[in-house]
Amino acid sequence: xxxxxxxxxxxxxxxxxxxxxxxxxxxxxxxxxxxxxxxxxxxxxxxxxxxxxxxxxxxxxxxxxxxxxxxxxxxxxxxxxxxxxxxxxxxxxxxxxxxxxxxxxxxxxxxxxxxxxxxxxxxxxxxxxxxxxxxxxxxxxxxxxxxxxxxxxxxxxxxxxxxxxxxxxxxxxxxxxxxxxxx
Numbered sequence: 001x002x003x004x005x006x007x008x009x010x011x012x013x014x015x016x017x018x019x020x021x022x023x024x025x026x027x028x029x030x031x032x033x034x035x036x037x038x039x040x041x042x043x044x045x046x047x048x049x050x051x052x053x054x055x056x057x058x059x060x061x062x063x064x065x066x067x068x069x070x071x072x073x074x075x076x077x078x079x080x081x082x083x084x085x086x087x088x089x090x091x092x093x094x095x096x097x098x099x100x101x102x103x104x105x106x107x108x109x110x111x112x113x114x115x116x117x118x119x120x121x122x123x124x125x126x127x128x129x130x131x132x133x134x135x136x137x138x139x140x141x142x143x144x145x146x147x148x149x150x151x152x153x154x155x156x157x158x159x160x161x162x163x164x165x166x167x168x169x170x171x172x173x174x175x176x177x178x179x180x181x182x183x
Contacts, residue, residue, distance in 0.1 A: 022113045022126050028097030030071060032119040037061040038180075039075070040122075040148055041141035043160035043170040046129065049138075050168075055079075057176040061142060071099065076179045083179035107131055115159065120144060122152050124159060137163050146175055 039059040042049070059077035066072055071090040076083055090099035090112060097114040108131040117123040127138040141148070141156035153172060160170050 022128075023115055024095060024097035025114045025117050028114055028117075029119070030092070030096070031065065033114065033117065033123065034063045034065055034071070035144075037063065037123065037142035037144065038146050039077075039140065039173055040143045040146075041139075041153060041156045041160075041170070041172050043139040043156075043165045044136055045165055045169050046134075046136040046138070049136075049171075053171055056171060056173055057178070058146065058173040058180070060180055073101075078176055078178040116155075122148055124156060126159075126163065137165060139163060139165065146180075 037060070039061060042056065057078050059075050062074045062076075064072045064074075066089065070092055073088045073090055075086045075088075077086075078084075088101045088103065088110070090101050092099060099112040101110040101112060102108070103110065108129050111128040111130075113126045115124045115126050121144055123142040125140045125142070127140065129136045129138055139156065139160040141153070143152075157170055
């Protein structure tokens, strides 16, 4: 029991440390982040990512504001011979550009930070995903178009490495026309 309490305390300290270390887009404006985005890059140290990495492809993400000021996020991605959708609500925090979300389907908590965006070309995000005692880092790169300038892709890779992810944890998602027109 003492070992479990000690482990949970260490996880809590780690989560608090990482949250404090994640920069946020200065003067973040959530009304400018809404609309269609394409998933360009994904990096994670989760077991799920390692197992599924070879099957992942570019996805479409639609962000819309909710009546209560949060953001609804719908991701559409190809899975085998069909299009799958995953919906989440990003709940605003007191820090502009930082959101929390829960996944009832997977039982995980997400702490999402918009690290950098210019709103009309790219968005770089950091997510700390917690499920029980499992804590994983996710870094994502989104583009308003299916292709981004090479320096932005390189910035994504460097950012992922700054959060302890390795080359094996980083994926530039293969382009696909499948599910790209879904909303």
